[in-house]
Structure formats: structure tokens, C-alpha cells
Amino acid sequence: MDCRISTPFTKEKAAELHIGDMVYLTGTIYTARDAAHKRMMEAIRQGRPLPFDLHNSIIYYMGPTPARDGRPIGSAGPTTAGRMDAYAPTLLDLGETGMIGKGRRNEAVRQAVIRNGAVYFAAIGGAGALLSKAITSAEVVAYEDLGTEAVRKLTVQEFPVIVVMDSKGNDLYEIAASKYCTE
């Protein structure tokens, strides 16, 4: 099913989505990859504030290429989500409701998704040029020294993603291949 979703991404909105749904996101999302996640975890441990409010937030696992003049961002496709598995359950427990990346997640993430009624979306890997067209603004909000890994606040307009793990913990990757497997 195709649907359009605006941020903030509440649990009510998350509950309506099912694996295989094509979702067009509009609103505000935040980028963070390995190094930014590590710093956020340190901030949580030390009781320091996070770069943005996690409540009903969507984190996009992405590190862009530099923007050319007159553009908000460069190429901007998803990175492998599994590298964030060590950190994601903590952030989900603190209010994050959506993750965008690509590739499989571990069982701890799946359990955190179920526990919190969150959703894991896949963006098309290797389609960074195309995906950049759905980003209308980008601003570094934390950890600027990390370069491409800094936390960015993105404004997106009909950003295309696919639900690969829904709030019930169903995993599209687990079932997708079997349909076309001819071994």
C-alpha cells in the first residue's frame, strides 16, 4: 500500500503501517550514523542533553556527500543499519519511533521495535542522487567535527521509504526472498 506520512511520527501513525508499505515521508528527520550514535550513547550515560528531542523522532542512517552550490545536500542514500544495532534499542526506549536505513536488524532491535511500537524503514541503497531530490533543507545540529557523520536536521518532502519491519516486529527481509527463491 502507498501512503503519505507527516512528522512527528507518533506511535499511532506507526501502528497503521505494515511491511511492504511504500511510505512517502514529509517533515523533519535527523541523520546519525556510527560515530554520532556512539556520542549520543555517551551523552545518555553521562546525563547530558542529546542533539535533538528523540520523542516521536525518525533517525536516518546516512552520511551525505558535500552539497554543490545552491543545493541543500549532496548524494544522500542509506547506510547499513545493522551497524547501529548496538545503539538502536536504547534510543527506541527513549522515544525514537522510526529508523531509516538498509539491511537486516538483529533480534534485540526487533524486540525494541515491538516493545515501543516503532518502525524500521528501508530507503533504496545506492540511490543517493535520487533520494537527495526529496530533501529540501539540511542543517548540521551537532558534532560538526565528524564531517559527513555529523547530526543533520533534514526537511524532507515525500521522501520514499519501504516498511521492512513494522511495529509488530514482522520482517520483510525474512519473507521476501522465499517468494522468488527457486533453489
Next chain:
Amino acid sequence: MREINVAAITSCVRQMCMDANYHLSPDMQARLFEAAETEQSPLGRQILEKLKENLEIAAADQIPICQDTGMAVVFVEVGQEVHLTGGDVSSAIQEGVRRGYQDGYLRKSIVRDPLTRVNTGDNTPAVIHYTIVPGEQVRITVAPKGFGSENKSRLFMLVPADGVDGVKKAVLQTVREAGPNACPPMAVGVGIGGNFEKCACLAKQALLIPTDQQSEDPQIRKLEQELLAEINKTGIGPAGLGGTVTALALHVKTYPTHIAGLPVAVNICCHVNRHETMVL
């Protein structure tokens, strides 16, 4: 003896870093376009159409096909009749990478130390492989390699008794484990033989072979065809969301090996299998 100033090498490397990141080679692009026609899954076809559109935008806007503009891998074949002048050739190559990634708005993805992990800020150093060959030319290939797929690559030290079935099992296992993480449809480079490090290098070089080129060795040609067909039966499909096109290309390179060994390396690459070559 022919003299070549290393400044020319800097200039070539700079240009190839940019070109490789904005354009796929025509053979790789043709395979992707073909896949968009033959894929059986409707969602898979939709994804492949998006990847086609992505290539058009990248070329038109001079924006990288993928945000992971890779670690630059540079293969240099130096003719033994060539005298390189004007400075250190390795520094000249690194300077070319530095300028290409800066001037081309490419991502800087390299950290100085694998454990302390501070970004070098200019995407250097590249990984450089030199070979000395007959002649008076210098042939340079730049292959920026993304790590979503590099992380899913594997090396197996099989034993001779494992034979061709063992090789197939290793390749299929690697592809299955890579699955959606390596941004399928993939290109697969397989190295068989040599020793530990030679085998890995063969796999990397196998990714540079044009998609329409087949091995001259009938036995290897058959192996390539069988492996590609078997990979496409896994059902992994475009973006790992199910389908009949999981790999666009697979090539095998071999080298003599030891009586006790059968090394197999599988270098996985996503569909953004980038490489540019120039001859000086």
C-alpha cells in the same frame, strides 16, 4: 626510456575519481537496464527503475551515484621502459585522490587510524597496487569501493578436497549472508588460488572485468555462468526485497596455488561497481 611526469598521473587520478562517481561504465549500466526488463518481481522492477533514474540524475547534476563514494583503490601498471619524473609517484596518486574528492564534492570516508577513527578529511590515503609490466606506458585504474558491500566480502582457506563444490558453497554462502545489506543487485568478484593476500586481490580485480566479457578458460566460463544462475535463484532480489535479479555480473580470476590449499575470496560489490581506466 620514456619520461612521464608524475603531475600527469595526479591529473588523471583526480579526473577518474570524479568520473567514476558520477557515471557507471556502459557495460554495467547496460546490465542494470536489462535487469529492469527481466526482473519478475513488480517491486523489484520498481526499484530497478528508481536506480536507472538515479543514474540519470547523477550524470545530469554531477552528483555521486551513491553517497558512499568509497575508499579509492588504484591499480597502476607501470611499463618497465618508463622513467617517472617530477616527484614521488605514490604522493602524486594520493594528491590526485585528494583533489578529486575535494573538487568533485565527494564524501571523505577515510579514518587515519582504524581504532581511534579520526577522519583524514580528504579521503586519502588510497589503496595502491603496483605492477611492473613490459612497455613504455602507464595504465591507471581507479575503483572507488563502497563499504556496505566491502564489509560483506569474505576469504575462505578451503582445502583441495573441497573442490569446485566447495568454491560454489563459499560464494553462495557469502552472497546469502550479504543479502539486503550489500545493496543488491550486486556484482561479484571471485578469486580462486594463489595464497591469502593474492586471492583477495584476484577477487578485487575480477570486479573490474567488463560485464559482457567471459573467461577464455571453458571451465571457468562454465563456473561463472553456473554461479551467476545459482545466485539469481536465491530470491534475494533488488534491495533484498525479493526477486529474480540478485547479481548483475560475476567474474572469476584464478592463479596457481599450493598443493595443500584452495583459497577462495569473494569480493561483493553493489550495483555501483565503479571503475575508470586511463593510459598514459
